[in-house]
Amino acid sequence: MIPATGREVRLVARPVGEPTPSDFELAEAPVREPGEGEVLVRNEWMSVDPYMRGRMSEVESYVPPFRLGEPMEGGAIGTVIASRSAAVPEGTTVQHELGWREYATLSAGRVRPIDTSLAPAAAYLGVLGLTGLTAYVGLTKIAPVEEGDVVFVSGAAGAVGSVAGQIARRLGAVRVVGSAGGPEKTAKVVQDFGFDTAIDYRKGDLERQLEDAAPGGIDVYFDNVGGDHLRAALAAMRTHGRIALCGAISQYNATEPVPGPDNLLLAVGKRLTLRGFIVSDHMKLTGEYVQRASGWLREGSLRAEETVVEGIDNAVDAFLGLLRGTNVGKMIVRL
Numbered sequence: 001m002i003p004a005t006g007r008e009v010r011l012v013a014r015p016v017g018e019p020t021p022s023d024f025e026l027a028e029a030p031v032r033e034p035g036e037g038e039v040l041v042r043n044e045w046m047s048v049d050p051y052m053r054g055r056m057s058e059v060e061s062y063v064p065p066f067r068l069g070e071p072m073e074g075g076a077i078g079t080v081i082a083s084r085s086a087a088v089p090e091g092t093t094v095q096h097e098l099g100w101r102e103y104a105t106l107s108a109g110r111v112r113p114i115d116t117s118l119a120p121a122a123a124y125l126g127v128l129g130l131t132g133l134t135a136y137v138g139l140t141k142i143a144p145v146e147e148g149d150v151v152f153v154s155g156a157a158g159a160v161g162s163v164a165g166q167i168a169r170r171l172g173a174v175r176v177v178g179s180a181g182g183p184e185k186t187a188k189v190v191q192d193f194g195f196d197t198a199i200d201y202r203k204g205d206l207e208r209q210l211e212d213a214a215p216g217g218i219d220v221y222f223d224n225v226g227g228d229h230l231r232a233a234l235a236a237m238r239t240h241g242r243i244a245l246c247g248a249i250s251q252y253n254a255t256e257p258v259p260g261p262d263n264l265l266l267a268v269g270k271r272l273t274l275r276g277f278i279v280s281d282h283m284k285l286t287g288e289y290v291q292r293a294s295g296w297l298r299e300g301s302l303r304a305e306e307t308v309v310e311g312i313d314n315a316v317d318a319f320l321g322l323l324r325g326t327n328v329g330k331m332i333v334r335l
Contacts, residue, residue, distance in 0.1 A: 305329030
């Protein structure tokens with residue numbers, strides 16, 4: 001039976017600096033029956049991700065901004081409860097991009113059936129989803145890890161970083177260093193995610209900490225943070241090192257332009273490669289990655305962790321917590 005209404009989260013004001021709960025509203029909306037070639041999905045899991053902060057500002061970017069007064073978007077997993085498409089029958093578990101709502105009606109071509117025999121459904125929002133694929137693309141195509149490399153990953157307790165360190169090891173890294181905030185997270189990075197060591201950025205002097213963690217320098221840096229982390233990495237890079245610029249969460253809530261690293265000239269003398277990337281440009285690698293990563297999961301050489309928040313009424317709190325670093329691994333909301 002198709003419900004008459006469902007709840008959705010709307011952006012009602014564009015945040016200045018750190019978002020606040022008043023920038024959002026939880027609203028009731030009619031559930032639309034599917035038309036020809038469409039499906040109705042009951043969402044069971046939704047993703048909150050750092051990139052969503054950028055879509056809350058009305059600035060030109062690689063994805064359009066969220067519209068005020070309308071439900072936001074993001075990764076979601078759910079079950080098809082009504083279908084007018086032979087390709088996606090009722091009962092199919094699917095992945096799509098209309099999260100932040102309990103029910104989504106959309107074209108069957110915009111959903112992707114997932115194989116829950118490989119891993120639980122929620123894994124397709126994290127380790128087998130775009131976050132895992134982001135780590136894989138960064139370390140195989142953007143800043144390729146070679147046998148014997150020393151790799152540094154910032155945001156190592158987060159969704160992308162925790163997977164990136166483990167993938168670096170699988171690709172032949174001889175030493176993997178992570179950064180995280182606080183003793184609990186740094187311990188987890190080593191004990192649960194298999195990094196050789198982790199530095200606590202809250203202690204300051206990142207350059208010295210990184211030099212102690214990797215005395216001979218680093219070959220690859222996977223950057224999720226920017227700012228002082230990128231500066232420290234530039235100082236530690238070996239000649240012909242590679243840097244994958246994935247994100248810069250340290251400046252997502254900035255209200256004024258943030259200065260770049262003051263030691264960027266090191267990239268010239270060291271002949272470094274710094275390359276930014278967006279995972280959506282590399283979706284053709286999804287099948288390859290899922291096949292490899294699901295095998296690593298089965299054999300136990302890839303560990304995924306999730307921070308689960310219950311209910312759409314707590315989705316905004318989950319997002320705000322993500323920006324403050326309250327999560328370990330992938331932050332997801334169970335609807």
